[in-house]
Each structure stands twice: as C-alpha cells, then as structure tokens.
C-alpha cells in the first residue's frame with residue numbers, strides 16, 4: 506500500500522500533508538507533518554498542484570482558502586472537528602453591535618463561515634503573539650474558551666469576551682488523573698496543549714501547540730514526560746527520543762475524527778482524487794482575509 510501511495514503521489518503531482526494527531530503510519534507516508542500553523546503556512550509554499558490533506562476538515566478548508574488555484578483533496582470527507590462549529594454567527598454580530606471596537610479573534614479550528622465573520626485567525630502556537638499585536642483592547646475570542654483564557658492570562662492589558670466552545674479530547678483530561686500520573690512519575694515534566702482546562706494548565710511545566718510540545722521534549726534534558734494532548738503526538742515523540750519516556754493521562758486523549766484517516770483512505774483518495782474540498786468564491790474571499798492577516802502578524 507505504501508509503495509502504491511508513493512507511486513500515485515509522484516504520478517499525480519500530489520503533496521501529502523498530515524497533522525500530528527493522525528495515526529503514526531499515516532504520518533510516516535506524509536511529505537509534511539506539523540501543527541495547524543505549520544500546515545497552513547506550508548500549504549502556501551508547496552509547488553505541487555494538489556494537496557492531499559490528512560486531518561480534519563477545517564485544516565483542508567484553510568489550505569483551500571489560502572490556495573484557490575490548487576486542488577485540495579481530503580483523505581476522509583467526514584473527519585470534522587466538533588469545536589470548529591462551536592461559535593454562532595448571530596452571537597458574533599451581537600457582540601460587534603454591543604462592542605464596536607472589538608476584534609473578533611477566531612481560532613483556526615473553526616468553519617469557513619465563522620472565519621468569514623472574524624477579523625483575524627490564530628492557532629495555538631501564535632495566538633498570544635497575534636492578539637498582542639492587535640490595536641484593539643476588546644477581544645471576542647471564538648470558539649475555544651480554554652485557549653481564550655490561556656491567552657487572556659498572558660495579555661492582562663486586553664479585555665476578553667469568552668465563548669463556550671471546547672475540545673472534547675483535551676477537556677477529557679481530568680485534574681485527579683493528572684495528579685495521580687504525577688505521583689506515579691514524580692520526575693516527569695508535564696507538557697500541555699492550551700485547549701486543556703485551566704486546572705491542567707496550572708499543573709503543567711510547559712504549555713504549547715503540538716509542534717511546540719514536540720520541540721520542547723526534544724530539547725529538554727528531562728527523560729520522562731506526561732503529555733496532555735492527543736496521543737497522535739506519541740509517534741513523533743517516541744521516534745525522535747528513543748531514550749525518553751512519554752505517558753498519557755487518560756484513555757480519552759484520542760481524537761476520533763483524526764483517527765478516521767487510514768492508509769487505505771489515503772490510497773483511495775489518490776486513486777480517485779476525491780473527496781475534493783471546494784468553497785463558494787464569496788465565502789472563500791471573506792474567510793481568506795483573517796487567515797492572511799494571521800500569517801502576516803505571526804511572522
């Protein structure tokens with residue numbers, strides 16, 4: 506199957522991009538693996554005519570929004586992030602009416618329709634940097650409340666309005682279980698994604714995006730880590746650090762949508778060159794603005 510994927514990819518001029526949460530065997534055949542910021546940026550730089558995206562739909566959508574001239578094919582049409590739908594357009598308009606100077610800051614884990622209503626996008630790796638650079642004092646941060654609270658704590662000069670979106674994978678990590686894990690591995694450093702609850706962040710040694718967690722573990726002299734994010738990152742962590750040990754906290758650190766993507770589906774998508782990601786041009790243009798602004802501010 507791997508040989509066939511390589512052959513089809515070369516024959517059809519396709520680049521395969523994958524998020525760190527997909528299965529290790531899919532990460533292994535990808536040309537680029539990264540966090541959502543890296544993947545969005547990389548999508549604007551690749552030369553191939555087609556991007557085959559191994560991730561959830563908002564990631565493929567961002568690639569298409571930023572590169573309308575390229576064909577974007579999804580490895581699985583139904584891999585969707587529930588959090589991407591957890592902001593209401595009516596609420597955004599209501600907040601804008603009540604707070605005319607507000608900046609609507611949209612976590613990239615959101616649908617194109619939500620992005621189209623926003624002023625700027627952010628990812629977990631650039632949210633603090635981007636929001637800090639905005640001239641607005643008032644920030645309506647959508648959809649994720651935990652990331653918003655993490656950013657708000659770092660930027661006390663800003664006034665945040667929160668939204669009640671969440672990631673079911675990251676919020677499944679419970680304080681009691683983390684405390685138990687720390688008791689079992691007292692020497693371990695706790696590395697956490699900012700979508701986790703505040704009480705988990707408070708017990709962590711490092712907070713960052715998936716790529717930042719991986720980079721931190723690589724550079725650290727510590728030998729044991731408790732990982733508070735989706736288990737897909739264990740593939741890269743263990744591959745790159747054979748002398749280090751990584752532990753999860755709970756059995757629900759598993760994104761069922763990311764795990765829909767299999768080698769077989771990658772091969773099928775390459776054979777059929779579908780399901781293709783497409784957007785109405787008017788929506789694409791509107792959703793492109795906050796993404797481009799993010800790429801500029803995050804530099």
Ligand code: 13P
Pocket residue numbers: 539540541542614628629630672698700713714715716
């Ligand atoms: P990253 O921005 O760290 O890649 O995270 C994306 C995501 O979906 C987290 O749940």
Ligand code: SF4
Pocket residue numbers: 526561585586587588589614672673674675700735760761762763
């Ligand atoms: Fe969405 Fe959470 Fe899965 Fe990330 S881990 S894609 S935020 S459901």
